[in-house]
Amino acid sequence: MSTDLAALIRRLPKVELHLHIEGSFEPELMFALAKRNGVALPYSSVEALRAAYDFSNLQSFLDLYYAGANVLITEQDFYDLTWAYLEKAHADNIVHTEIFFDPQTHTARGVPFATVLNGIHRALEDGKSKFGISYRLIMSFLRHLSEEDGFATLDEAMPHLDRIDGVGLDSSEQGNPPEKFARLFERCKQLGLPRVAHAGEEGPPEYVWQALDLLDVSRIDHGVRSLEDAALVKRLAETSMPLTVCPFSNVRLKVFDKLADHNLKQLLAQGLMATVNSDDPAYFGGYLQDNLLACAEVLDLSRDEVLTLVKNSFIASWLSAEDKSRWLAEVERLAA
Ligand SMILES: Nc1ncnc2[nH]cnc12
Ligand SMILES: [Zn+2]
Numbered sequence: 335m336s337t338d339l340a341a342l343i344r345r346l347p348k349v350e351l352h353l354h355i356e357g358s359f360e361p362e363l364m365f366a367l368a369k370r371n372g373v374a375l376p377y378s379s380v381e382a383l384r385a386a387y388d389f390s391n392l393q394s395f396l397d398l399y400y401a402g403a404n405v406l407i408t409e410q411d412f413y414d415l416t417w418a419y420l421e422k423a424h425a426d427n428i429v430h431t432e433i434f435f436d437p438q439t440h441t442a443r444g445v446p447f448a449t450v451l452n453g454i455h456r457a458l459e460d461g462k463s464k465f466g467i468s469y470r471l472i473m474s475f476l477r478h479l480s481e482e483d484g485f486a487t488l489d490e491a492m493p494h495l496d497r498i499d500g501v502g503l504d505s506s507e508q509g510n511p512p513e514k515f516a517r518l519f520e521r522c523k524q525l526g527l528p529r530v531a532h533a534g535e536e537g538p539p540e541y542v543w544q545a546l547d548l549l550d551v552s553r554i555d556h557g558v559r560s561l562e563d564a565a566l567v568k569r570l571a572e573t574s575m576p577l578t579v580c581p582f583s584n585v586r587l588k589v590f591d592k593l594a595d596h597n598l599k600q601l602l603a604q605g606l607m608a609t610v611n612s613d614d615p616a617y618f619g620g621y622l623q624d625n626l627l628a629c630a631e632v633l634d635l636s637r638d639e640v641l642t643l644v645k646n647s648f649i650a651s652w653l654s655a656e657d658k659s660r661w662l663a664e665v666e667r668l669a670a
Contacts, residue, residue, distance in 0.1 A: 335631040342668070343640060348622060348644060350423065350430075351609055352432075354504065358422070367406065398617070413454070417460065424465040429466065432470040435472075451497060471499050475518065477505045500652065502531060503530075507533070512545045534554065535558065554576070556580065558601070581596050596632075610629060
C-alpha cells in the first residue's frame with residue numbers, strides 16, 4: 335500500500351457500525367476492574383489472559399467474552415469500559431459510532447438493566463461533548479437464549495426506550511436461526527425500533543434470508559457467507575443492504591484462514607454495500623483503523639475501494655440525511 339493511501343485512511347472521518355462494547359474490554363482494564371470489585375480472574379497476568387485469546391470458532395471466543403464481562407458490576411464499570419472505547423475511537427478519527435450492548439449478559443448475573451444502560455449512556459454523552467463523537471445505542475438480544483427471555487429483556491427496556499435506538503441479534507449463530515426471534519422482532523418493529531441482526535458469519539446464507547424476510551432488518555451484521563448464494567447476492571445488491579463486515583474478527587474466529595483469503599474485495603466487486611468494522615477489538619487484535627489499514631495492505635485495496643468502504647459506513651448509518659451529506663462532503667474534500 336502506498337504511504338499516501340495509509341495517510342488518507344488515517345485522515346478520513348470514519349463511522350463504526352459493528353462494535354460490541356463488551357468486546358472492547360481490554361485485559362488491562364479487566365484486571366483493574368477485577369481488583370476494584372474484589373473479583374478473582376482465572377489468569378495470573380494480563381499477558382496470560384491475552385495468550386488465551388486463541389480461538390477456534392465463534393463459540394470458543396464467546397465463552398471467554400462472557401467470562402470477561404462478569405467483572406463488570408457497577409455503573410462506573412460500564413462508564414469506564416465505554417470511555418476507554420471512545421478514547422480509541424477518537425484516536426481513529428471515528429466521528430460517529432453505533433454500538434451494541436448485551437443486557438442479558440449482565441441482568442442474568444443480577445446487574446440491573448439501568449446500571450448497565452446508565453453507565454454506557456453517560457460515557458456516550460461525554461464522548462459527544464468532549465470528542466464530538468455522535469452515537470446510536472443498539473440493544474442486542476442473545477440468540478442462544480429463548481425468545482421468551484428476549485421478550486422479558488424488552489419489557490425491562492421499555493422505560494428506557496428514549497435511550498435505545500434499535501435492536502440487534504448476536505451470540506452463537508449456528509442452530510439459533512433468525513426465525514427463532516420472528517415474534518420478538520415483530521414487536522420491536524411495532525415499537526418503531528430499527529432492527530439489525532448477525533447473520534452469515536458462521537451460519538448459512540439461509541440465515542441471511544431469514545434476517546431479511548422475517549426480522550425485516552436494515553443491516554446485516556457480517557453477512558460474509560452471502561457470496562455462497564447468487565440469488566441472495568442479487569437481493570442484497572438490489573436493495574443496497576449494508577453488510578457490517580469485521581475482517582479481523584473473521585480471521586480470529588476462523589471464518590477465513592488468513593486476511594489474504596477474506597472476501598471483502600469480492601463483496602465490493604459484486605456491488606454490495608460492505609463496511610469495515612472491528613466487532614470485538616480487544617479480543618481480535620485491532621480497532622477500526624487497524625482493520626482498514628490491514629485490509630488495504632493485504633487485500634491490495636485501491637484508493638477508490640477504500641473511499642467506497644468509508645463512505646458506505648456513513649450511508650449505512652442511522653445518522654440524519656443532513657448529517658450524512660455533510661460528512662460525505664467532508665470525505666470528498668479530504669480525498670481531493
Ligand atoms: N462476532 C460475534 N458474533 C456473534 N456474537 C457476538 N458477540 C460479540 N461478538 C460477536
Ligand atoms: Zn458482532
